[in-house]
Amino acid sequence: MKKHPILMSTTMIQAILDGRKTQTRRVIKPQPTISACGLILHGAEWLEQYMTSENEIVHIGDYSKRHRCPYGQVGDHLWCKETWASDCTCENPECNGVIYKAGYAGKIIPDKWRPSIFLPRKFSRLTLEITEIRVQRVQEITDKEIQAEGVEVTFFEPGEFGIANPCATGVVDLPNGYTIYTTARGCFTALWNSINGKKYPWESNPYVWAITFKVIRQQ
Numbered sequence: 001m002k003k004h005p006i007l008m009s010t011t012m013i014q015a016i017l018d019g020r021k022t023q024t025r026r027v028i029k030p031q032p033t034i035s036a037c038g039l040i041l042h043g044a045e046w047l048e049q050y051m052t053s054e055n056e057i058v059h060i061g062d063y064s065k066r067h068r069c070p071y072g073q074v075g076d077h078l079w080c081k082e083t084w085a086s087d088c089t090c091e092n093p094e095c096n097g098v099i100y101k102a103g104y105a106g107k108i109i110p111d112k113w114r115p116s117i118f119l120p121r122k123f124s125r126l127t128l129e130i131t132e133i134r135v136q137r138v139q140e141i142t143d144k145e146i147q148a149e150g151v152e153v154t155f156f157e158p159g160e161f162g163i164a165n166p167c168a169t170g171v172v173d174l175p176n177g178y179t180i181y182t183t184a185r186g187c188f189t190a191l192w193n194s195i196n197g198k199k200y201p202w203e204s205n206p207y208v209w210a211i212t213f214k215v216i217r218q219q
Contacts, residue, residue: 004072016150016215017218021148026071079127080127084101085110086110130212131212146187147184
């Protein structure tokens with residue numbers, strides 16, 4: 001069993017704390033390329049156990065190099081890195097002198113929240129155990145999996161905000177310049193593009209690691 005760091009946004013940390021998030025999807029880098037021999041990545045075959053798409057041809061040969069998920073294997077642990085701040089005023093000895101942005105309800109707001117990438121391992125309060133790893137295109141995600149990603153959906157009644165049929169497209173651009181999302185898929189698309197839109201937008205349908213996990217430690 002190995003331990004690996006994983007970055008999580010404040011929203012997603014809160015979803016884990018609330019028990020709503022049990023999956024995460026991460027872009028595969030570099031992206032696989034399709035050839036007549038199957039799904040190839042720079043000469044290294046993908047492991048058959050990851051493949052889920054029936055329309056992909058997969059051949060597992062006698063290769064010395066196998067491309068494995070950089071976040072670990074089933075049974076490995078992920079320690080979460082999240083937005084945090086130093087707190088010298090806390091009287092709770094279990095806080096280790098830090099506070100976390102997700103779920104913070106204190107009266108004193110830190111002058112500056114520190115990016116998740118700088119969180120030391122000893123301050124991580126969430127440890128996850130990987131229970132499943134799959135390879136898929138991001139657009140293959142189902143509504144059930146979107147729910148497991150921790151995405152919350154706000155539904156609107158017909159006529160509200162000028163929406164004639166809120167379930168028709170899932171994405172509605174309002175006259176004031178705002179965009180609202182009326183389906184689970186629309187909400188996940190917006191979330192995906194907010195994180196990965198510059199290099200791997202939803203429309204490009206990139207390959208992702210679909211990682212399922214369970215919480216084994218929560219401070």
